[in-house]
Amino acid sequence: MTIPSVIEFIRDTYQTDDVIPLHAPTFAGNEKKYVLDTLTSTYVSSIGQYVDAFEDKIARFTGAARAVATVNGTAALSTALYLAGVKPHDLVITQALTFVATCNALHHLGAEPVFIDISATSLGLCPRALDNWLTENAERVDEHCVHRKTRQVIRAAVPMHTFGHPVEIDELLAVCQKWRISLIEDAAESLGSFYKGVHTGTFGKYGALSFNGNKIITTGGGGMLLCQSATDGVRAKHITTTAKIPHPWAFSHDEPGFNHRMPNLNAALGYAQMEALTTFLQQKRTLALRYAAFFAGTTFQFIKEPVYARSNYWLNAVLCENKAAQEAFVAEMNHANVRVRPAWKLMHRLPMFSHALRDDLTHSIAIEERLVNLPSSASPLLS
Template sequence: MKAANICQFIRDIYQTDQFIPLHAPTFAGNEKLYVADTIDSTFVSSVGKYVDEFENKIEHYTGAAKAVAVVNGTAALHTALYMAGVKRGDFVITQALTFVATCNAIHHMGAEPIFVDVSPVSLGLCPKAMDEFLFQYAQVSEYGCIHKLSGRVIKAVVPMHTFGHPVELDELMLVCQKWNIALVEDAAESLGSFYKGQHTGTFGDFGAISFNGNKVITTGGGGVVLCKTAELGAQTKHITTTAKVLHPYEFSHDEAGFNYRMPNLNAALGCGQMEVLTDYITQKRKLANHYRDFFMLSDYQFFVEPKYAKSNYWLNAIVCPSVEDRDELLKITNITGIVTRPIWKLMHHLPMYKNAIRGSLNYSEHFESLLLNLPSSPSKKLINL
């Protein structure tokens, strides 16, 4: 299949000869109304009705016991790691095939990442690879899971639901239980994705979702911590609001907290976006079906959702026949005004994480070389195709 044919197919889908972004925000609901209401109220910062309303909408949609809205996805993951008990000097297992924010959150806790391979089924952290790494390099003691060579604690694992495709959570939770490791889900990309009927980010005690401008829905910036219980939710809310003790006028704080509160202005935008989320997911899954059918008889492999999952298809992905084919398609699409992107560089290829401990990364390296993301914005034009 020629790159020119792929370009024309994408233009036919979006019915335009103009610039086509990778994933643009769509505003089709009451966003302007709610944002204007926030401005009129003057409560544009961290106090206002829309923060509570947005959190309630997220809880209702995901099934989380408590959702705590924060300033961005990295803050959400940082908070989740803090609440999960990660300490300075700990190790946290994650995947090398991820966006850098996953590792940055670990780094800012004073912890260090350990990289294990991803699964070809999900593009996310592989439970088998994790178990094999731990069998070789770790042991369980009264202090938790210990890295044998250094004596340091392996405190948590952070799988990322890559492009919205849920990881193999049943198997991963069994490995976590076996090795006494906390599960913290990086669900930044997976709002609207379900594993066997349960929303991602709700399997461990904590999960983190992003509402950056390029996500399924956006609050401009923003993120949310999903909490397993109401009690954990209350503690998480407390730590993200500078650990301020409630009082009519005194300023009293009982620990070193974070000032991570989502502004009411952003939450208002999110409330409008939540009202059209189901429609957006329908559009995105329809788009994924068009891509799947188009590439079915080609030498490009469209990456489909795992059989156990219903994915939001945040970013559609194809695995190219060769590095040369990938590079040619990247070049031609971007020159002609269609944004495509390679997957992220593996984390140990970045200077700050080059010395991180890692297992075999064969699948990660395979996808780094061959995978490419296609335009994935939801569009009502897709409904009648």
């Protein structure tokens, strides 16, 4: 298979000679109507009907006990880590193949990342690699998991559902329970993805969604904290809204809080986008099936959803034969105005995280050298 044939296939799929983005938002429903509603009402900031309505709609779709809207996905994840008790000098386990926001969230709480390898199947944190590393490097002390050498508390583990593909979350949960580690899901990319029939982001104590402009639905910028219990949800709502004690006019706060509130204006956009989510998921599955059939039997390996899961196929991906093939593919596709990208640079290669503890990251390195994300926008042409 030649690169020009891939370009032709993607242009035929989207039926355009213009630039084809990696993932563009689609606005074809009530977005303008609901946003204009907020402008007319003047409630464009953190108070308004759409914030509550959007939270409720996400909670009902995912099955979470409570959903709390935040200003972005990083804020949702940072809040989750804070509520899980992450403190300065704690260790938080995650994967090296992730977007930098995962590590930024824990870093700004003063914690340090530990990078464990991914599964070659899910592209997310591998439960077997996690258990092996903990067995070799950690011990349980009272109700905590402690790193043997540094004596730092290993407070939490944060797997990411990479490109929308669910990790082996029940096995990860079992490992975390065994070692007394809180499990928090980075579900930024996996709205609409299910593991054995249960929505991602609802297995751990908390889950974090993102509604950035390139996600399956967008609020322009925004996130959502999914809580496993209603009690945790009440606490999350309080702490993300400056910990203000409710009162019709007086201002009083009972603890240091965060100003992580999502504006009503953004929530209105998200509420309209949720009305189209089922359609987006159907279109993206059609696109994934087209890619899978096109790349079958070629030198490119299309990344399919794990057998135990139903992925939202947020970003489709292929594996090239090697690093040189990856670089040539990315360069030629972008030169032809078909936007593709390699995977993120592994987190331990970034200067601020280069000294972090890690295992051998065998699969992470192999994926980094070969993976390319393909154009994955939902489109009526895929209906």
